[in-house]
Amino acid sequence: MTRFARSLPLLTAGALLLTAACSAETRTEERPSPSPSAGDEPGGGGPEGADGGSAADAPVLDPLPEEIPADLQPYYEQELTWRGCPGVPGFQCAMLTVPLDYESVDPADDIQLTVTRARAGGADRLGALLMNPGGPGASAVEFAQDAANYIFPAEVREQYDMVGLDARGTGGSEPIECLTGPEMDATTQVDRTPDDEEEMQALLTAHEEFAAGCQANSGRLLEHISTIESARDMDVLRSVLGDERLHYVGFSYGTKLGAVYAGLFPQRVGHLVLDAAVDPRLSTLDLDREQAGGFETAFRSFAADCASRRSCPLGPEGGDDASANLLAFFAELDATPLETGQDRPLTESLATTGVAMALYSESLWSELRLALTAAMDDGDGAPLLALADAYNEREPDGSYGTTMFAFPAISCLDSPAATTTPEEVLAQLPDYEEASPTFGRDFAWATLLCGVWPVEPSGTPLTIPAAGADPILVIGTTRDPATPFAWAEGLADQLQSGILLTYDGDGHGAYGSDSCVDTVVNDYLLANTTPEEGASCP
Known part of the structure; x- marks a missing residue:
């Protein structure tokens, strides 16, 4: 029995709240497979670093x-x-x-x-x-x-x-240890694409509480x-x-x-x-933006395949139409989460995580198509929640795997933060959305986590x-x-x-x-x- 797909998603450190831990290992019923990212035309600012350097x-x-x-x-x-x-x-x-x-x-x-x-x-x-x-x-x-x-x-x-x-x-x-299972449940449901000052502050607070939990429960190990x-x-x-x-x-x-x-x-x-x-x-900024472009490429490849099927919940055209339909669905979830048969509804953040999870491997495309159909056509959020839980390493007993904690801890220590304030994120949003119309906002806001990390980066x-x-x-x-x-x-x-x-x-x-x-x-x-x-x- 395989415990996860070959390698967890190597998302950016901030992606902990983006796709729940980009690097969290993805699980499939077949064989393991490495982390997702990129495509033929990675988006983002190319070879330029966060400071403008090459x-x-x-x-x-x-x-x-x-x-x-x-x-x-x-x-x-x-x-x-x-x-x-x-x-x-x-x-x-x-x-x-x-x-x-x-x-x-x-x-x-x-x-x-x-x-x-x-x-x-x-x-x-x-x-x-x-x-x-x-x-x-x-x-x-x-x-x-x-x-x-x-x-x-x-x-x-x-x-x-x-x-x-x-x-x-x-x-x-x-x-590394950071938060309890119930605390992680709350963290993974936080709105990762805030629309106003109140939601921006809620996201920043969630990042700060996560970072503080890692420091309190892991101590000096965080530095090494x-x-x-x-x-x-x-x-x-x-x-x-x-x-x-x-x-x-x-x-x-x-x-x-x-x-x-x-x-x-x-x-x-x-x-x-x-x-x-x-x-x-x-740089961290380039990695984040180009990875957003990678997920965009992967999504459009999935959407083209979906559109070729007899019934596709994203529509028969693929491309920009599929992206617009998915974003419209996310907006509906932002206003009204879907029931899942559990005490955890399918929020916009969890749905985004579930979609990202399935983009890691072509073998998961059919599962994603069925999960989107269940959610978009039948109002059943359970299949997408299951994909998100697999990505987040959430077990049936409510506990979480260590990847959710180790991923940002290692990533934030290895590289200087891409952003430290909501204002910096807002300034960079256009570049992220150009790299990925579908996932750019999520990637951009995820970068705040390393900006509040309690340990100074030792890498570059x-x-x-x-x-x-x-x-x-x-x-x-x-x-x-x-x-x-x-x-x-x-x-x-x-x-x-x-x-x-x-x-x-x-x-x-x-x-x-x-x-x-x-x-x-x-x-x-x-x-x-x-x-x-x-x-x-x-």
Whole structure:
């Protein structure tokens, strides 16, 4: 049984209230699939940063010294105690000890990270294959335990240990905690596209209360869950597992984590597959606007398919008409939420989340079409609420998964905020709406969360050349909703050994979904074969 789609939506940090945690892993009844984003024509302000600078101006991430510092040697030399994972046959679990702060190591502050593995089945073991499904915040442990059989073929499992490491602050690794289930229910129903001063203040207050809850319940950990620190944790695990080089498959945000690892430790890069890639050079503002454009592209692809069916709740024309009809439906919900058979009605915000959830994978389009029909034609909001709950990781008992909390905590720490006041959002609304007439307002207002975050960002946009690294395979999908194709081009371009594979298709991520892509990736992992420049699938 799969717990979520390959990788959670990698929405912007503010998207917590936009789509409930863009990076929250999407769940399907079939196989996992990476975060959504982008398309052929990502919207937004192009390569310009929030301060007017070009993405090319992002500082270079320099490698760390090859020699392991003395104060880190005990971590690199530790031995793990492996035990069977309850309820997961074939997998072992262990706890990895790492320093809370790599710049000021104090064993009294050490944290414990959850690791899982399934040993390679063949005699010609190539090493451990780490994986990360994205988010940020999705559980790599759960992903590895689910994905070993439905993404990775037997030939790969024969030669690699399947390994998942829950990044600090996520899953079973000192997870970030913020609000209770009832408090999250209230948060996810807040109007994310305010129409007046009162609604703007309500949204800002919701962001402030969420941020305060994270600070109160997570403490100092909030300062030390950056992508750079998680990449350093992966290098500790690489050493502990006995490998000289790191082999890795990352989806969505997991591509940023893998790229940062390559930038810090280029001499230790083995086989790296970065699918549904993120461009780490982009400012938060550019990422937000271009992701909004990605969801617009994905929605219009869905709407065209819907219009080709015998009955489509968005109308028979697709395009602008479908967008206008969806926005009219959202406006009706803004005035009068729909009944769902629960004590939680379908609000505009929850409906937007449900639609965004289904845009991550083409396999969910039929479910979205039926959910919209139920809501728009029959007044039944339950199916769309179910999609929103899956996206938000809301369980039937009313609890929420840790991704909802880890996603904004990591995102806000990694990058400076795009906006800090409602006035700044209002000034940027036209650009967002140009990038995405359907979702632009939601994306724009979501950016306020990092503006009230209680911890100053420790990160910044980065250029990652990873000079000297072995070939790194980057995959981009042309109509990916969460990670626009242009981001894959940007990442492959800045990595000196980056090789871009283009998948002409829909959905978030391609490996495990397309036989052509699967062949290229498996040949790379098993035979060290890289595709030619300009390679594409199908």
